[in-house]
Amino acid sequence: MNIVRYKRYPQSDLSVTLDQLTNMRDELDRVFESSFGAFFRPLGSLNRWNPAVDVYQDKEQFTVYAELPGLKKEEIEISLNGDTLTIGGERKHEAKADQGFRTDRYFGKFQRSLTLPVSVNSEKVNATYKDGILKIVLPKAEEAKPKQIPVSLN
Amino acid sequence: MNIANQQKSDSPVLAGQDQQPVQYVTPLADVESTQEGYTIHAEMPGVDKSGLEVTVDNGELTILGHRHVEEFSGEPVYREIRHTDFRRVYELDPAIDTSRIAARIDQGVLTLTLPKGESVQPRKITVE
Numbered sequence: 467m468n469i470v471r472y473k474r475y476p477q478s479d480l481s482v483t484l485d486q487l488t489n490m491r492d493e494l495d496r497v498f499e500s501s502f503g504a505f506f507r508p509l510g511s512l513n514r515w516n517p518a519v520d521v522y523q524d525k526e527q528f529t530v531y532a533e534l535p536g537l538k539k540e541e542i543e544i545s546l547n548g549d550t551l552t553i554g555g556e557r558k559h560e561a562k563a564d565q566g567f568r569t570d571r572y573f574g575k576f577q578r579s580l581t582l583p584v585s586v587n588s589e590k591v592n593a594t595y596k597d598g599i600l601k602i603v604l605p606k607a608e609e610a611k612p613k614q615i616p617v618s619l620n
Numbered sequence: 621m622n623i624a625n626q627q628k629s630d631s632p633v634l635a636g637q638d639q640q641p642v643q644y645v646t647p648l649a650d651v652e653s654t655q656e657g658y659t660i661h662a663e664m665p666g667v668d669k670s671g672l673e674v675t676v677d678n679g680e681l682t683i684l685g686h687r688h689v690e691e692f693s694g695e696p697v698y699r700e701i702r703h704t705d706f707r708r709v710y711e712l713d714p715a716i717d718t719s720r721i722a723a724r725i726d727q728g729v730l731t732l733t734l735p736k737g738e739s740v741q742p743r744k745i746t747v748e
Contacts, residue, residue, distance in 0.1 A: 518701045524694025531692075533665040533701055535728030569650030571663060597688060598665035598728020 515557070515572030521580065525612055528582055528604040535598030542600060546588050551604065552579045584610035644707035647685065647730075657716065657735035664706045665728035672725055674732065676718045681710045683730065 520531040532553055534542065542555045554577035585607040593602045649662040664672075664685035671686035685706035712718070717737035724731055 519698070520692075520696065520701045521698040522692045522694045523697050527693075528697075529692060529694065531701060533728075535663040535665040536661070537727060566653040567650065571648045571650050571661070595727070597668050598663070601690075
């Protein structure tokens with residue numbers, strides 16, 4: 467039989483701090499959920515590469531910018547599933563140092579998904595990658611664009 | 621989300637003065653070192669060759685990256701990107717030959733090669 471010590475008062479160790487951080491993250495997620503209606507779901511743990519994104523919209527389209535420095539455009543995968551846009555890829559790293567290596571950069575796989583609040587015209591979506599910034603333009607579907615309704619007097 | 625440090629300049633804003641403290645973001649970077657020298661990669665998305673300033677002064681290397689600002693159409697719905705210029709300062713190992721420092725930038729990543737001076741390479745001394 468294995469006797470496991472019962473920890474009544476867990477010490478402040480890393481796991482507790484991480485729990486608190488994840489709670490804070492859940493809180494933040496909840497804030498975003500209430501404001502944007504589950505618009506944005508960052509995936510992954512705190513240690514993964516979570517590229518920063520900006521989303522803009524006007525009457526005609528959404529524009530999404532993602533900061534993805536140091537990739538080749540073949541390494542970026544963009545997919546649209548209904549109203550959910552997913553940006554993913556992998557940044558590989560070759561360490562050539564034989565004496566030392568310090569980094570605060572992230573490497574490895576990344577993925578971010580966003581659900582857009584209105585339908586987009588998937589055939590007219592286009593993406594460009596310049597200076598490490600990915601720009602995706604998603605034109606709104608015709609029926610989703612705001613329409614002016616004329617008022618007539620009877 | 622990337623965690624970036626902010627570096628503010630020291631001067632406060634006084635009433636009636638035009639001076640504004642410029643804020644910068646520290647770019648994420650890595651430093652590799654080999655026997656021949658060092659290689660620094662600094663991430664500065666939105667910066668191209670024209671927006672880049674690299675200076676060496678008195679044993680200090682300063683990297684300044686000015687972001688290319690694009691006019692966005694419409695209103696922001698969700699913003700995470702810090703729209704500030706980049707700045708990072710390194711103190712150089714005196715073994716580096718500053719006249720041979722090379723820089724190039726590709727897709728927002730600046731690669732700096734800092735070779736060590738010839739005289740610092742281990743050398744066999746012949747005994748006469």
